[in-house]
Amino acid sequence: MNALVPLLYLVASVLFIVGLKVMSLPRTAVRGNLLGALGMLLAILTTIFDRGVTGYLFIAIGLIAGTVIGTLMAKNVAMTAMPQMVGMLNGLGGGASVLVAFSDLLNTSDHHVDTLIAVGLSGLIGAVTFWGSLVAYAKLEEWPQFKKPHSLPSQQLINAGLVGLNCLFIAILAFSHNSAIQIACYLGIAISGSFLGVFLVNPIGGADMPVVISLMNSYSGIAGAATGFVIDNNALIIAGALVGASGIILTQIMCKAMNRSLSNVLFGVMAGGGSAGNVDEIYANVRSTSPDDIAMILDGAQRVVFVPGYGMAVAQAQHAVRELSKVLEARGAVVEYAIHPVAGRMPGHMNVLLAEADVSYDKLKEMDEINPTLDSVDVAIVIGANDVVNPSARTDPKSPIAGMPIIDVDKCRTVIVIKRSLSPGFAGIPNPLFAMPNTLMYYADGQQAVLDIVKAVKAL
Amino acid sequence: MKSLIVVMALSIATLVGLVCMRVQATQSGKNQESAVSQSTISSDSNSELAQGAPANPQTSSDSGRSLVLVASLTVFVLSVFVGFEIIAKVPPTLHTPLMSGSNAISGITVVGAIIAAGYKETGIGSFFGMVAIVLAMINVVGGFLVTHRMLLMFKKR
Known part of the structure; x- marks a missing residue:
């Protein structure tokens, strides 16, 4: 009898471990989370019915208040x-x-x-x-x-x-x-x-x-x-x-x-780099484009990769992006998403945002998985991302982001960057990608830009 | 397979911990109630607190006590390894739900909060316990529910 309480806690602990284990596959993850919750329920009930606990009023108030607040937070x-x-x-x-x-x-x-x-x-x-x-x-x-x-x-x-x-x-x-x-x-x-x-x-x-x-x-x-x-x-x-x-x-x-x-x-404080004159020089040959031109380029594309950044989520463009990928898939193109580990604001955040927009998780490719295949990509569409596609991380050893793993979109045949302006990203440095001969800039708000491209592609 | 072995090792360590607690319980025969649950402390020790008198831990149980500590540390260290084993295999797609889910599990502090709030002598400690239950319960309920919400989006396909 004496050992029952610790044994029940042991069962709860095993449920946590198994729950986390089962959570590591997208198909079974829901079950894993439920196992964890079951373990927690068992631990709480065990504690309440343990003979060492007596004053139930405080416990009831606390449990109810916490449950209500937690539920409201999670739902909203x-x-x-x-x-x-x-x-x-x-x-x-x-x-x-x-x-x-x-x-x-x-x-x-x-x-x-x-x-x-x-x-x-x-x-x-x-x-x-x-x-x-x-x-x-x-x-x-x-x-x-x-x-x-x-x-x-x-x-x-x-x-x-x-x-x-x-x-x-x-x-x-x-x-x-x-x-x-x-x-x-x-x-x-x-x-x-x-x-x-x-x-x-x-x-x-x-x-x-x-x-x-x-x-x-x-x-x-x-x-x-x-x-x-x-x-x-x-x-x-x-x-x-x-x-x-x-x-x-x-x-x-x-x-x-x-x-x-x-x-x-x-x-450490991240060092800013690149003087103003330098920026003008780097961006001397930037070419901009329009939705109709983008639609023409996408017309012949076999393989299209989206590179989303947090800017896409801020512009609420993820649903428009999915709309565009559906249109392109209907025209026979293979569409994938290249996700940099720090694309969102917490680990895996971008995947959740795209999942919310109904993008299937098998189309979400990790950086290490997609990088070796990027030279066979016809069009890469960078939306709301900047530092994670900056090739100076690879080429300029003096850059503040030197050595940072990036998505090598510069290897794709054509790169389309949807961005409001040439302003720098979090790292505060210019991005030579924007001036590369195979890059086209489309200056616009993310969501409207993608919707305009969808319209132009449909009009082809 | 490797993690299965670690889980088994963990279970054995926990059993060792339980045995150690038995040893401690029988050694400190003076304090009968502490044998019921390691979290329960007899009321006479509480009156000591009221008088501000110094605590005098029973020297006879000190060896049992250090065994409990060693067992707890064993459980802790092995659990860290189990955690490394399991989490390292989670794909990046699931990192956010993993974090919110494990976050909910860290709300296990609610167990300590319930013990604190349900302490037999109601006082300021029980009140803090109640506040702790609220905080931990938000963590638990909010964490599991929001994880569920996210995982359902991944399951759709």
Whole structure:
């Protein structure tokens, strides 16, 4: 009887693991998610019916309020706003860890040293996750105060000081036997951890948000695992470790896609490059085009590849793009989509946006998969993307994005770039692709541009 | 196959953890209730808190305690490896739902929140527990539902 509760938690943990495993195939992914939810339900019910839990009023209020708010958020969020949503949820998980560790400190007094260290870590990581995620949320929502990366003078020194302060607080917390001192230390950890969270994320620019979101995802897991050590619960430790690991993997993938190390993203400021005169020289031979000319080019195309960027989603052009690909497919062309890992604002974001527009996932090709075949592509249509198709990443070793893996659209026979103007992308550098002899620029708003092309192709 | 082995290793480690907890429970015979659930602490230790008296951990259970810690660390480290094994194989198409889904799983903190809110001596700690339940539950429910919404879009074909 005694072992039943931990065994049920074990079953819940296995459901999490199997759920994540089953989620790795698009066909079975829905089932995987449901298995995870089932594991969570089991864990919650087990906890409620555990003999150690008595006061049900608070529990009922909390469960109902959280369920209602969570349901409303999930039902109403737009797919373009998914990064903000996930960022916010990460933060709430971190916030919960801060509060659980605090109330454990208040509720019980005979803590061992290792539990107290876990309490401190839970508070620290939770606070960093909570405030870091909120700043990331504000940046993704493009609140004007957070739009530009801010950093205080000698920011890294201040951060190092805050980390040192936290270590000190945790040490006092762990070895003090006075509960008043312990509580004071914990509050100190929560407050300095909050500042640390803000200071860590605030200097990071909007283009690096995929890395931040992944990292915060990892932190929220680690905070949960730390809480697991506080209350000696394996389900929290296992689930937290799984999420921590998955966040780290996604962080690595995002960093690799930008050819930057994690520390460079966190502490470095991306160097701007290219002087104004330089830009005029590069863009001297840019040729622009019209929907009718594009329709003529597409008329004979056997293989067409779309290269979407976040700009496409901002212009709400994904449905128009799918319309165009349907028209082209009806005329016998093979249409694919080349997705750069950082095309959206979180890992896999572009795939979700295209899936929402009913584009089948087997047409979405990863960068590494499509790059070797691009020289047999007749027309590449770049829409709302810039830095991820900039060939200077490959050719100019002095470029700020040198070495970043890109989609080699310059190898296609014809490249059509749909863009409002020649303004630079996130990296703030000119793009020699726009001036290449096989490139045609079409200056227009993404959605209207694609609709005009659809009309012109239909009129052929 | 490799991940199956890791999952088995994880299960064994968890069983070891359970055994260790038994050892600890029998060693600290003084505190009967802590044997029921590792999260339950007897009420007399709470009165110690009220008096602001220092806590005095039973030295007899210290060896059992360190075994529990080692078992927990074992579970943690092995779970990290299981996580690496599983997640590394997820295709980029599914990275966003994977993240929101794993995000929902990290809402497991709700278990700790329920324990904190349902603590027998209702007080400020229980109130914080309730707030924690709200936050964690938004994370859990919002995360799983939004993941479901996204995955249905991928399933259509």
